[in-house]
Amino acid sequence: MANEFVVTPWEVKGRVDYLRLAREFGVQLITDEDVKSLQELAGDVHYLIRRGFFYAHRDLRTILDRQRTGLKWALYSGRGPSADLHIGHLVPWMLGRWFVNRFGVEYFFEMTDDEKFLVKEGYTLEQTNRYAYENALDLIALGFPPDKLHIIIDTEDIKYLYKIAVRVGKKLTLSTVKHTFGFTDSTNVGAAFFPTLEISVAFLPTELYGETVPVLIPTAIDQDPYFRLARDIAEDLGYPKPSTIYGKFIPGLTGEDKMSASNPDSAIYITDEERDVKRKIMNALTGGQPTAEFQRKYGGDPDNCVVYKYHLLFQESDEKVKRIYEDCKVGKLLCGECKAMLFERIREFMKEHNERRERAKDVVQQYRLSTKFK
Amino acid sequence: MANEFVVTPWEVKGRVDYLRLAREFGVQLITDEDVKSLQELAGDVHYLIRRGFFYAHRDLRTILDRQRTGLKWALYSGRGPSADLHIGHLVPWMLGRWFVNRFGVEYFFEMTDDEKFLVKEGYTLEQTNRYAYENALDLIALGFPPDKLHIIIDTEDIKYLYKIAVRVGKKLTLSTVKHTFGFTDSTNVGAAFFPTLEISVAFLPTELYGETVPVLIPTAIDQDPYFRLARDIAEDLGYPKPSTIYGKFIPGLTGEDKMSASNPDSAIYITDEERDVKRKIMNALTGGQPTAEFQRKYGGDPDNCVVYKYHLLFQESDEKVKRIYEDCKVGKLLCGECKAMLFERIREFMKEHNERRERAKDVVQQYRLSTKFK
Incomplete structure (x- = not known):
């Protein structure tokens, strides 16, 4: 029997073949040469990259080239705040901290309280918003200078994102988001619109600074569909394509390939x-x-x-x-x-x-x- | 041959049979008794109502009852700012002015610069935003006290609407908005989400005042689909159902049933x-x-x-x-x-x-x- 697995932003099922996943998503593997470049630029390489936990990327070299030539770039991660964190959630943020420390770049962090409310039954917006604040404490606890880490809470900071989201939203048909995220006609229209907001933050530094500021996104590989779309439309909108660096999932202690909220x-x-x-x-x-x-x-x-x-x-x-x-x-x-x-x-x-x-x-x-x- | 006509928020075609339209939309006709109630409460009745130009409604009596008992209510209209106005656009706002003058109520007015950008080809968001300001001047010129007329420009004032829109968006499936507005999978996801924002303003006064403030919406009857949806979900969200008062279309000088931007x-x-x-x-x-x-x-x-x-x-x-x-x-x-x-x-x-x-x-x-x- 073939090794069948499913990886989407909403679901990870089966035994994940990470090499095959990278190939299917069309992302690059991190090579020894990439690690060497990082070593040269940063003086060391974070153990999560050295140990192959972060193993794939899109356009990492673009970011490294900017770093080499002293051009501006920024980091971007996010979190759907619907519960207390497990320690695995901190792992990509630890890598973010390493980039901030080594390169002095700014880190934009989106708390998607809107998304979690929209895609999960049984949550009020007040609850997901409260979790946004709770999860923000965990992020800050990892240690960042206040001028480098910028926390965005979607429902409260929508004014920074909405104009970008509207431009993004005009570029994406319902057909595209259905196909990309597995939405159906039963999906609610809020959830269907949400990807525009996750994409928008990738373009936000460019808007805020009024100059080209591409982002590097350290995240788990299941988030690739968002950023694939972001890259598809970026240049049309006058924004730089975001780069990504993708981690594997934190395995569950009881043997699953990804820690599970239901266990x-x-x-x-x-x-x-x-x-x-x-x-x-x-x-x-x-x-x-x-x-x-x-x-x-x-x-x-x-x-x-x-x-x-x-x-x-x-x-x-x-x-x-x-x-x-x-x-x-x-x-x-x-x-x-x-x-x-x-x-x-x-x-x-x-x-x-x-x-x-x-x-x-x-x-x-x-x-x-x-x-x-x- | 039967009298065929089409009325949607995007299109009016054919010779409109207003009585049949009211029946098909399931809205009430304004009766002599309604006019009499208005006369008693206001001291007079605006000529646009007396002359039958505003001819249909949903739950007008709820609003009149609140007025009678001194309970709070508000007015709500909107405009998709994509061009200079024709004088017909002012007509529903003139009725709004009458309500403001007679009853001292507040008038919430939404300039949907996002919507016009999303549904029209060839417009930038900067252009529709500029028209929002231009059209606002025409509204203000009709004469309102500044404490009674509240102009909302969607892309700039999104912070007032987004939390409501997210709650609305969770209640509406893609299937519902497709069916209601004739969207298809080729519709962009921004346009598909937009109805949540037109619906949200109907609930905004209740949020702003922290008490039940139903709205009366003077508008052309083609906007009914938005408010039918708003009424469907209002109580589930803890908001009062909006009331509406519907006008006919301003006929084109050259004989069309509705003034046409293309002529x-x-x-x-x-x-x-x-x-x-x-x-x-x-x-x-x-x-x-x-x-x-x-x-x-x-x-x-x-x-x-x-x-x-x-x-x-x-x-x-x-x-x-x-x-x-x-x-x-x-x-x-x-x-x-x-x-x-x-x-x-x-x-x-x-x-x-x-x-x-x-x-x-x-x-x-x-x-x-x-x-x-x-």
Whole structure:
């Protein structure tokens, strides 16, 4: 049986073949040469790129060329705020932070409270708007200078986007958005219009600065349809095509290819109690042998282990990660110990995060686009 | 052959049977009793209602009952600003002015520069936005206190509307807007979303005041599809159903049932030179006899005369209108004289209008919603 999988902005199903996905979407793989260019420009390369978690892109070289020649560019990410975050949500934003720190670029961040209200049953706009503020705290907690991170909340900052969205909206037929996003005639007209707003932010820096400011968008690869459309219409509208850098999905602890909101044990939430984090990690699917004895004798399989993948995502130290890999392979490291190490790392990560998140409450307005651009 | 006609917000074709149209749209006719209620409440009744030009409605009584009991309500009209106005565009706004003067209510007025850009080829958003300001001058020139008339320009004042529009947009499927407005999959997604904004203004006074403020919408009957939808979803969203009062179309001088932008001689534009106005009126289709001799002998047919219809629309004096009607019937008034009288009236109307329009340039900001509601 063929390996069947589905990846859309709304749904990830089946075992994802990331190389095939890149080919089907028509995006480029990040090459050794790309990594070398980044190394030369930044002095180092973020571990999420080095370790191949961010693995594909559109026009990354355009952005690197601008950086090389001192021309303006900006970062852009987004979040559909409908719930508390799981720690996987932070991963692309961590890469965004690295770009901000290394290149001093501005980071435009869209909280799509409108979209989440439109596509999810059972939410009021007040709820998704409240989550926009909650999620903003998590973003700020990662550490950004207030003059570099610009948070946009769609329903509150629509004045910055609407004129662009109307121009975008004139370029996209219902047929195009139906085909691109799988909409049908039963889709509500708000949800059908929403892609214009996700596309608009890609053009916003150019509008705000009155000069060409292309964006680089670090995001999960399922968001590609938006930016494919954005690239299709950009030049017609007088805007630069956005570039993208695409990550894989954060695997679920219980074995899914993507953390799942419908299975709370598959993901670690920012708001989880320590004992829940511990339980979830201890119950995670590993590449270990059925018994400690077998593990010692035959070694484990880190390449097919969710726990090892989490070490890759949240442990910055290459040395530590390498040791885990090798010790697992030769049976020196048992799954229980390895999970305990991961728990320690995640616990530490979350403790720091929640402290910084608490402090973010006092400064959130400093990060709003509307505070800085009148 | 049956009388075939088409009336949509985008198109009026054929000889309109207004009674049948009211029946097909499911709207009520204005009865003698309605007119009597208005008379009791206002002290008089605007001649456009008395003369049956405004002839149909939805829930007019709800508004009259609120007026009677001293409860808040508001007026709402709109304009798609894509060109200079013809004098017929002013007619529903003249009725709006009467309601404002008689009842002291507030008048919310939406300039849909987004819509006109989205549905018309060859316009930039800058152009439709500029027309929004131009058309606003014509509205203000009719005479309103600045605290009663609130002008909304969609692309600039979107922050007042977007949250409502998102809620409206969640209630309307693509199927519904396609069916209601004749959209197809080739319609652009901006145009498909736009109805949510026309509907939103009907709910805006309730949002702004934080209490139930139903609106009365004086408009041409072709706008009914928007407000039928608005009424369908209002209660679900916690808003009062809008009421409407519907006018017929301003007939074209050359005989069409509606002034046509594609035939400049069918309409008198605000910007027309006096000699153009004269020529257009002198060339208008009448209900007169082929010769002066025949006219004197058999009399004319004012009931089927465009010139007489224009007297009805722009001559406030019942006495003068009555004399024209009777003198025409008995052949005492010839078409040339009657047209000369109409030209005089329109000339005077336009002269006053353009003087007041000139003065409006200094005060337009006082009438913006955004000046008054922060």
